[in-house]
Amino acid sequence: MNEKLKQIFASSLGIDESLVHDGLKYAEIPQWDSVAHMGLVSNIENEFEIMMDTDDVIGMSSFAVAREIVGKYGVKFDA
């Protein structure tokens, strides 16, 4: 699932998958702006078939945090 989440990030933000890591943070690269963020959220929700709280949408500030948030909705990630 970690790989799947990485792929979603890469395709949603239009960046290479190698650039997606735990330290990737919202607004630290020009591709991850607020508009891209909403597209990213939509793609994550679609792929994992979840509906996030608005607080989680706002709080999804990095790839690592995104994994935690998605995990809250029952999506299992490899240890």
Next chain:
Amino acid sequence: MLEGKVAVVTGATRGIGWAAAKIFAEQGATVVLAGRSNAELLEQRVSELMESYGCRADGMLLDVSDPEQVRDLYSVVYKRHRRLDILVNNAGILEEGLLGMTNTETFKRTFDINVLGVLLNMQYGSRLMSRNKAGSIINVASIIGRFGNAGTVVYGGSKAAVIGMTLSAAKELAGVNIRVNAVAPGFIDTDMVRKLPPEKYQEKIEGIKMGRIGQPKDVAGALLFFASELSSYVTGQVLGVDGGMLI
């Protein structure tokens, strides 16, 4: 006109919301009716729609101002129907009162339902629509939100806010092909206006150029226009449905 589409209508058990649900069902949509508290009436409405139009229909109790309930509604819509195409934000309350007689509780209650409710439903609804890169959101405002009316400062303010949110959301969501429009009904024959004293009722009718009260189905026609492909290139508009009413 709406075959294969899925619509959510809030405040769907009576008046304008119920008229919208019927016209959408008649046009082939699956309709999800959301009503605040009357589970029995909601269930009855769902059965009526399915029997009369042979459509799929669901009902859910919903306090539009409760973020968790709103999230759960859209989660259920996705699980059951896999998409959302149309959202009508119709749920609203009207508590009349002169400026000096209006308390903060009335303000908070009105803005929670009429404004926060629209915001929450647009947030979750648009996220579901964006999965298909298409959708139509229609907010039910009011003639009072456009032109004002004595004794309805809070209600008018809430409906003006609905118009402002409609205009901004339309600009924000156009890029993902979600259209956002509003209708601004005038004097419509609903539970809200039936409480008026006879003399006040007559005074309102006299202010309508077409000389009659509007019917919920008059508003539903405008809602169908915005919901359908007839308005495929229309967004950020506020359509008065008021028979030429002057207030």
